[in-house]
Amino acid sequence: MSYTYLTTEGLAERIHYDTRTIRERLKDSVLIEGIHYFRPFGGRKILFIWETIERDMMDKDGGVPAIPMASGGACHG
Template sequence: MSQTLLTTDELSSRIKYDARTIREQLKDAVLLEGIHYIRPFGRRKILFVWEAIEADLFSRASAAIPMANGGICHG
């Protein structure tokens, strides 16, 4: 299984968001640990999974509201 792992700076250049916005507003609100990013070896550094982020960017479900239990609200 091959995944593209990106640092915050690399992700910011791909999605055209400031790295600080990704860390402070998108992480844990839109980007979920274990799906969109990982913390290798339980450390502080964060690596983003590009394929998961790309799939969410271009899916129709991205307009849906994520729920705390893992479900999606469609409106």
């Protein structure tokens, strides 16, 4: 299987989030190193794995995109 690797900027463009939000709020809380992103050749650069992120953004109840709500629930689009 081949994967689509994205920089932080590429991921931000694809999911319509600010790069700062990805770096400061999502990385290491929602996006986990070794699952959603990795550091090629042990360097500082980060590459995100689109297929894993896309899968985990989807609701487990039938693949309908879910938007997390502050109350802990989800709004299904």
